[in-house]
């Protein structure tokens with residue numbers, strides 16, 4: 001974990017060290033203390049503060065961040081999609097990570113960036129193989145850049161306390177698409193969930209086994225690949241097997257809707273964006289925290 005002194009954060013956002021110390025002592029920024037009693041700010045806490053207050057980070061390198069404002073000004077989703085597509089198809093990994101980090105620091109939401117420009121750019125890249133002999137290679141490279149970018153963003157999100165509810169999920173057997181579940185775990189972590197991403201090609205029984213063992217409060221399943229006849233998704237069975245847990249099953253992805261059982265199972269929900277996931281999981285998280293407070297006798 002990277003830590004910053006109040007002076008370093010102040011330099012990065014053009015604010016005096018004394019103001020920062022005052023805000024820390026007011027409780028507006030959480031810190032830990034060194035053995036000598038000096039205030040130290042965890043990088044994710046600094047990022048949270050910068051985003052919440054709308055500060056411009058004039059020199060991200062002071063924070064040890066790879067961030068650029070190359071495309072920050074162009075906040076129109078269509079234009080951003082174009083820029084993402086351009087950097088990803090040209091394999092510009094460093095620039096892509098820096099641009100997305102810059103957008104995040106400038107206050108863009110993760111769900112908004114994923115549902116908008118990232119999804120648009122990757123959908124276009126998924127069409128390249130039709131008429132570009134290098135299309136598949138470009139798609140593989142773009143996927144790798146997305147995976148690394150999502151991993152980098154994860155390091156900027158505060159680590160949730162142990163008493164937070166846990167979400168578990170992944171993609172089903174035969175589905176090798178990694179990016180959607182990485183997006184889900186990142187969006188949930190940003191909200192304050194603990195998350196356990198089982199990744200791609202996860203056996204159905206492991207959704208249940210891990211959710212039971214770890215005490216999940218939410219299970220997700222991302223269905224991107226077309227299920228073959230031999231592996232039609234047993235979503236109602238999965239929902240039934242999870243029904244004894246306080247863990248609704250949320251499915252999403254391009255093949256989620258066509259796999260929904262009829263009649264619907266009461267424990268099973270479908271959504272098709274990070275925005276919908278955010279709305280749903282925010283409600284669950286609030287209910288969980290309220291219940292914990294009630295059990296702990298907090299008024």
Ligand code: B12
Pocket residue numbers: 114115116118119122123124125126127139140143174175176177178179180181183184200220221222223224225226250251252253254270271272273274276277
């Ligand atoms: C990257 C990619 C790959 C990579 C995957 C690498 C990896 N390890 O992750 C590679 C190249 C290996 C690959 C392989 C294949 N792929 Co592929 N792939 C893609 C691509 C280009 C991007 C997918 C992606 O990550 N997008 C970015 C994420 C963020 O967006 P998203 O997936 O749209 O998800 C959004 C929503 O659906 C939703 N969402 C998704 N999951 C969930 C879950 C929950 C709970 C919620 C709430 C929301 C949600 O939120 C997301 C953000 O808005 C898509 C193109 C496309 N249009 O999707 C094709 C695509 C999905 N693949 C396709 C195909 C056909 C294949 C292959 C069969 C190709 C082949 N012949 O080998 C194999 C299948 C492998 C398998 N069995 O899984 C087709 C599927 C067509 C169809 N009819 O279903 C697509 C659409 C490409 C195309 N246009 O033809 N693929």
